[in-house]
Amino acid sequence: MPKITEIFFDCDNTLVLSEELAFEACADLANEILEKQGLPVRYTGEELIKDFVGQNFRGMMQSLQAKFMFELSKDELESYVTAEEDKVIAKLLEKAQPCVGATEQVEKLFESKKYDLAVVSSSALRRVRASIEKVGQDKYFDHDKVFSAATSLPKPTSKPDPAIYIHALKECGKTAEETVTVEDSISGATSAIRANIAVIGYVGSYPTEEKQQEMTQRLADLGAQVIMKDWSEFPDCLKKIEEAEAPVAAL
Known part of the structure; x- marks a missing residue:
């Protein structure tokens, strides 16, 4: 070798x-997206970790779209990705x-x-x-x-x-x-x-x-x-x- x-x-x-802090910060955002799609399911940060650990927010959104059969426009997805980054970074700078x-x-x-x-x-x-x-x-x-x-x-x-x-x-x-x-x-x-x-x-x-x-x-x-x-x-x-x-x- x-x-x-x-x-x-x-x-x-x-x-x-950082995972627990990050998923805690993005749970509200994920639930907002699901609500706007008319879907009744909601996630806690702990549930997001269980289902999506190791994925970034973009990958998580792709998985959610496939799982619940909805589609975000490119602009919508990019807007949410930026919002998630801001929320997570603020949480990390506070508690990581x-x-x-x-x-x-x-x-x-x-x-x-x-x-x-x-x-x-x-x-x-x-x-x-x-x-x-x-x-x-x-x-x-x-x-x-x-x-x-x-x-x-x-x-x-x-x-x-x-x-x-x-x-x-x-x-x-x-x-x-x-x-x-x-x-x-x-x-x-x-x-x-x-x-x-x-x-x-x-x-x-x-x-x-x-x-x-x-x-x-x-x-x-x-x-x-x-x-x-x-x-x-x-x-x-x-x-x-x-x-x-x-x-x-x-x-």
Whole structure:
């Protein structure tokens, strides 16, 4: 296996505890859209997390339109996307906290100068930068090495589409084989795996032992090479991937 020289990090609930705050902020907006469509269903932030974790707001709206068979115009969708960004960023700047132990591990990586570091997220670039700035992690990432599926691509998308990881590899001048990423969600891990990037699955941000066990199994079944429950485990998880032998090609 080629030497690992690049580490990518998902942002939401991997570096920063932002998902709950974000979904809390956008629940009212999602319900406003559903009400205007004459639909009786309403979501809480917790229910949105359950159904759409790992997706950005644009992806969530696409899923809702498909599920409930309605269609927003392009202008309507863009207006809602902007409104959601503003609501979420305000909430994050007020309350966001780092995932326990994440900042310490990223700082160690940064100081070691052994790896290049980047953030690869589904969320809008303004939101990602607001999140890492709020918790003091922005100093570990070059400004142009924060990537967003919602903002950085010619055509906005969302994980599990691998486009943002493929884009990040190109911009960083790396191959998938020399890269590792940390992901907490099924959609995020799927995105990385589709781009042939090794995945450390992080389950520490899930609120209960039962949910952590469930996600451990799901991420492992999906193809995450290593599962990490606590950020203190990161050095050992990375070492396992670095020391793994390259698979033998089938005859």
